[in-house]
Amino acid sequence: MTWQSALEFARGPLFYGALLFFIAGMLYRLVTVVALGWSKDRVPDKGSKAGGVVRSFLKGILIWPFIPWVKNTFSRNPLIYIGGGLFHLGLFVTILLGTPHMLVWKSLLGFGWPTLPLPVVDWLAVGGIIGMLILLVHRRINPVLRLISGPAEYLAWLVVFVPMVTGYMMTHHLFFRYEVLYTFHMFSVDFLLIWIPLSRISHFMFYFFSRAIHGQQFGKRGVRV
Amino acid sequence: MVATEQGLQTLVHETGGWVASQLEACTRCGMCAEACHFYQATGNPEYAPVWKVEVLRRAYEQRFTPVGRFKSLIGLEKKITDQDLEHWSKLNYYACTVCNKCALVCPMGIDLGSLLHGVRAGLSAAGVVPDELMAAVNKQVEEGSPLGMTDEVWDSRLEWVADEWEEDIPRDVKGADTLVVFSSIEVMKFPTNIAAIAKILNAAGEKWTVSSKAREVVNFGFYEGSEEHTKLFLSRILEGARDLGVKRIVVTECGHAYDALRWHAANWLPEANDFEIIHITGVLGELVSSGRIQLKPGFFDDKGTLTFHDACKIQRKGGHIQEPRDILNILAPNAFKEMTPNREEAICCGGGGGVIAIKDADPIRYAAFELKIDQVNKVGAKTVTMTCSNCRLQFTNSVEHFGLDWKITSLVQMVADAMID
Numbered sequence: 001m002t003w004q005s006a007l008e009f010a011r012g013p014l015f016y017g018a019l020l021f022f023i024a025g026m027l028y029r030l031v032t033v034v035a036l037g038w039s040k041d042r043v044p045d046k047g048s049k050a051g052g053v054v055r056s057f058l059k060g061i062l063i064w065p066f067i068p069w070v071k072n073t074f075s076r077n078p079l080i081y082i083g084g085g086l087f088h089l090g091l092f093v094t095i096l097l098g099t100p101h102m103l104v105w106k107s108l109l110g111f112g113w114p115t116l117p118l119p120v121v122d123w124l125a126v127g128g129i130i131g132m133l134i135l136l137v138h139r140r141i142n143p144v145l146r147l148i149s150g151p152a153e154y155l156a157w158l159v160v161f162v163p164m165v166t167g168y169m170m171t172h173h174l175f176f177r178y179e180v181l182y183t184f185h186m187f188s189v190d191f192l193l194i195w196i197p198l199s200r201i202s203h204f205m206f207y208f209f210s211r212a213i214h215g216q217q218f219g220k221r222g223v224r225v
Numbered sequence: 226m227v228a229t230e231q232g233l234q235t236l237v238h239e240t241g242g243w244v245a246s247q248l249e250a251c252t253r254c255g256m257c258a259e260a261c262h263f264y265q266a267t268g269n270p271e272y273a274p275v276w277k278v279e280v281l282r283r284a285y286e287q288r289f290t291p292v293g294r295f296k297s298l299i300g301l302e303k304k305i306t307d308q309d310l311e312h313w314s315k316l317n318y319y320a321c322t323v324c325n326k327c328a329l330v331c332p333m334g335i336d337l338g339s340l341l342h343g344v345r346a347g348l349s350a351a352g353v354v355p356d357e358l359m360a361a362v363n364k365q366v367e368e369g370s371p372l373g374m375t376d377e378v379w380d381s382r383l384e385w386v387a388d389e390w391e392e393d394i395p396r397d398v399k400g401a402d403t404l405v406v407f408s409s410i411e412v413m414k415f416p417t418n419i420a421a422i423a424k425i426l427n428a429a430g431e432k433w434t435v436s437s438k439a440r441e442v443v444n445f446g447f448y449e450g451s452e453e454h455t456k457l458f459l460s461r462i463l464e465g466a467r468d469l470g471v472k473r474i475v476v477t478e479c480g481h482a483y484d485a486l487r488w489h490a491a492n493w494l495p496e497a498n499d500f501e502i503i504h505i506t507g508v509l510g511e512l513v514s515s516g517r518i519q520l521k522p523g524f525f526d527d528k529g530t531l532t533f534h535d536a537c538k539i540q541r542k543g544g545h546i547q548e549p550r551d552i553l554n555i556l557a558p559n560a561f562k563e564m565t566p567n568r569e570e571a572i573c574c575g576g577g578g579g580v581i582a583i584k585d586a587d588p589i590r591y592a593a594f595e596l597k598i599d600q601v602n603k604v605g606a607k608t609v610t611m612t613c614s615n616c617r618l619q620f621t622n623s624v625e626h627f628g629l630d631w632k633i634t635s636l637v638q639m640v641a642d643a644m645i646d
Contacts, residue, residue: 029249032289032290033242033245033246033249034242034246035242036241036242036245036289037241037242038241038242038243039241039243039492041492042491042492042495042498043487043488043489043490043491043492044491044498046544047544056334060332060333060334076259076265077256077259080254080255080256084254084332142255143268143270144255144258144264144270144273144275144276145253145254145255146270147270147271147273147276148253148255148273148275148276148279149253150301151301152296152301153253198292199292200251200252200253202249203249203250203251203252203333205249206246206247206249206250206333207250207333207334209246209247209249209250210246210247210250210331210333210334210335210336211333211334213243213246213247213334213335213336214328214331214334214335214336215334217328217336217339218328218569221488221542221543221544222544223540223541223542223544223546223569224569225329225334225569
């Protein structure tokens with residue numbers, strides 16, 4: 001088998017299979033959680049639940065990643081904020097606003113959108129990779145994280161890290177031939193897609209639940225979140 | 226093992242979609258540890274909130290998720306044993322006040338406080354609640370109060386307060402608007418609070434009463450995490466209220482009792498919605514802003530620097546954050562100084578959640594209080610006021626333990642003292 005045919009497999013049938021597994025797996029996760037049942041809250045509100053939810057999402061999307069230092073716990077543990085912020089920013093910008101990724105979306109969805117210039121995406125991707133490294137080091141040195149981290153946590157880290165690094169190397173033609181890097185990138189992306197529903201990387205879906213619940217809980221009590 | 230199985234069943238039963246979706250959202254970033262006063266004070270990683278709920282997560286994963294079932298099948302994740310539950314009992318009852326500050330720090334917004342309460346439910350079903358806490362619960366089941374406030378004691382204490390401070394305390398008045406339910410901490414340890422509340426309500430011309438049936442607002446079943454006991458104690462209050470036909474129930478300066486009655490009762494006992502349930506701090510706010518009671522401005526300004534301690538269940542979880550500030554800004558506009566952090570981000574006293582009832586938890590309880598000492602010393606306050614008698618108990622006890630020269634008081638006390646007759 002040549003690199004060319006491996007690549008074709010990884011970006012062809014395997015990619016679509018992984019994508020289907022990802023979608024089905026996430027739907028399964030969603031349905032099983034929702035089907036556990038939701039009891040009705042009969043307690044009268046003091047403040048506004050809806051207002052709380054809106055503020056909760058604004059805080060989650062604007063404050064946490066961009067101005068975390070307004071939170072007083074920031075000073076106690078800045079690494080996790082900086083690492084987590086850099087990683088998520090780099091990741092989302094790259095996969096949504098990087099031209100090659102947009103083209104993948106376009107082929108899947110049928111429409112595209114304007115993207116950011118390569119150098120911008122590139123630097124944010126570097127930030128994302130550095131963020132990942134910070135998170136790994138932090139996981140090894142922080143006593144709480146050492147306690148709560150098992151093989152699953154480190155594997156999840158690796159599964160996310162490999163596509164990022166191979167993607168970056170591809171863009172800059174580093175160390176290996178382009179097809180080799182591209183093949184590795186695609187295989188690792190395929191594996192990531194399969195691994196997401198099987199691991200905590202799926203947190204992005206439940207994020208919308210937990211932030212909404214957070215907003216409701218504080219909102220109904222009339223406490224600003 | 227039978228008990229452990231029961232505990233796990235309860236944990237699983239607690240795990241509706243509401244809990245499951247939050248457990249699934251956790252990225253295991255460990256940030257919640259930084260919010261926990263017990264972790265901050267001791268540096269013990271096991272006190273991280275994420276680790277305290279670990280037993281609930283494992284029970285959920287092993288029961289409900291394919292990955293969890295697979296992991297326990299190949300031995301990657303261990304089955305929960307009796308020893309595990311004993312261990313988590315100590316983590317949860319000794320080193321957690323269920324103050325919910327961790328929920329504010331979680332980037333995913335997970336409402337850790339309610340998950341921690343769910344853990345307690347499982348531990349209580351497994352019968353691994355610390356002895357002293359359980360003894361208090363049993364006492365409340367049998368005598369109506371964990372602090373030995375039997376019918377006779379309640380009767381004589383209230384009579385004594387009414388005599389001593391010459392305040393009318395209306396009892397079992399049918400058709401009154403407001404039922405006031407005191408906590409036994411106030412009746413037994415801070416009787417001046419009773420006199421203060423009576424003075425305030427009488428001055429405001431409120432048609433109020435206490436009830437001999439609903440005489441204890443404290444709910445040790447809620448600390449324990451037992452739904453059965455919590456409901457039993459709540460229903461005593463609601464029955465008393467129904468018998469007297471009151472419109473609203475006022476919870477006095479007690480934090481978890483307010484949490485249970487205001488934010489949970491209606492989900493267990495729908496009749497709770499027949500009444501307006503409000504904390505005395507909310508009542509004070511109303512009375513002052515509507516002018517039904519008048520305060521002497523600056524009354525406490527010449528008595529040294531004063532600060533306000535936010536109680537987790539009344540401020541952060543109860544929403545009565547602004548009223549105490551408004552009142553203190555009238556009573557001591559210059560002497561009143563805020564601690565940092567404050568309001569919903571305040572540091573917990575360290576004695577709530579039943580922790581103060583457990584002797585073996587004393588060392589970590591005092592360790593957590595040292596954070597409070599730092600905070601108070603930074604503003605240079607000699608008087609600390611608050612709206613929760615459980616916090617107040619922790620403060621008075623710790624002030625004695627550390628030999629501090631602070632004056633510990635309550636907001637109702639200050640309001641009663643500074644009222645214009």
